[in-house]
Amino acid sequence: MKIFLIAGEPSGDALGAALMAGLADLAPGCEFAGVGGEGMTAAGLASLFPMSDLSVMGLAEVLPRISLLRRRIAQTAQAIADTRPDLVVTIDSPDFCLRVLKRARAARPDLPVVHYVAPSVWAWRPKRAARMAPLVDHVLALLPFEPPYMQAAGMSCDFVGHPVVAAPRASEAEARAIRQSETVVLALPGSRGGEIARLAPRFGQALGLALPKGAQVLVPTVAAQADQMRAEVVKWPIPAQVLTDPAQKRAAFRAADVALAASGTVSLELAANDTPMVIGYDMAWLTQRIAERLIKLDTVTLVNLVSETRAVPEYLGRACTAENLARALRDVLTDPARQAAQRAAMRLTMERLGQGGDRPGHRAAASCLAFMNRRAGGGPTPTP
Incomplete structure (x- = not known):
């Protein structure tokens, strides 16, 4: 299975690396392409360009880099078209990722898409979920109260646990x-x-x-x-x-x-x-x-x-x-x-947040695979 992943922040890179490790365990032979940082690179991704190009936050911070971001949006969408993946996984960074998906879905309407990290519609801009729904099929949520918000907007959603519960601690x-x-x-x-x-x-x-x-x-x-x-x-x-x-x-x-x-x-x-x-x-x-x-x-x-x-x-x-x-x-x-x-x-x-349960990266991978199985007509599949 070919999977195209996009991460735009160090936190997204960590999520992507754990997801890739989970997919490699649960579905050996997966091929990865896309955009990521050091963690995803170590897990087997050759990033299209430095992830740091996308690591900006806030209107005032984005404006000086808007030309570069537009080029990266076009480049990423074209790479999806060229790669023809079985699944696209966008990880956080919704302002960038949704613009990429709009172009990618225009070229290929049946493109399966999972978004990792639900937008915080419970805090602000509640209409974001509805705007995301035409471009995203399935959401992986980090917080236990988020799935109903995504489901109400028309997307399937699983709570997969927060990566902090699996992070190593000092002795x-x-x-x-x-x-x-x-x-x-x-x-x-x-x-x-x-x-x-x-x-x-x-x-x-x-x-x-x-x-x-x-x-x-x-x-x-x-x-x-x-x-x-x-x-x-x-x-x-x-x-x-x-x-x-x-x-x-x-x-x-x-x-x-x-x-x-x-x-x-x-x-x-x-x-x-x-x-x-x-x-x-x-x-x-x-x-x-x-x-x-x-x-x-x-x-x-x-x-x-x-x-x-x-x-x-x-x-x-x-x-x-x-x-x-x-x-x-x-x-x-x-x-x-x-x-x-x-x-x-x-x-x-x-x-x-899931402390004591299965690792979030594996839960996220299982959720992605269950989503793909349902999409292929395989019937109900247990999800996290």
């Missing part, structure tokens, strides 16, 4: 080895250049205001952003160590007493390591103003949403100030009741 010995102070704090101001530029100065100020003398501050980051992160961290009023080695990053997540983190899936990584947190996030001015009008929820932190609590404090947009973040950090560091409430919410989150 206690590795955590002890990296811990050099009575107080260890993680600072996680994002993985994109724009996020780091906006959030790192505020995070640094907040840490300087909140932390006791001698606290150890660790800043895990991706290798591609390490130089930018170091350039920001050196300006902070408190010493901090930037980490890029994956083993050190895992140890830091396990060792930390608290984290100050950008909003996103990193909150689930912290939850998997039982690390209390404070969330802060801001976007480019125009993007933030649009988001404020569209977001329907009182929280965007996934731990809060999945656990149906509001245990994790978050400060978004204009509320994301150094003073607010510092006050919340002090509260979490010094109040055992706040820590206990967060840890209870984190344990419930991990349980609801």
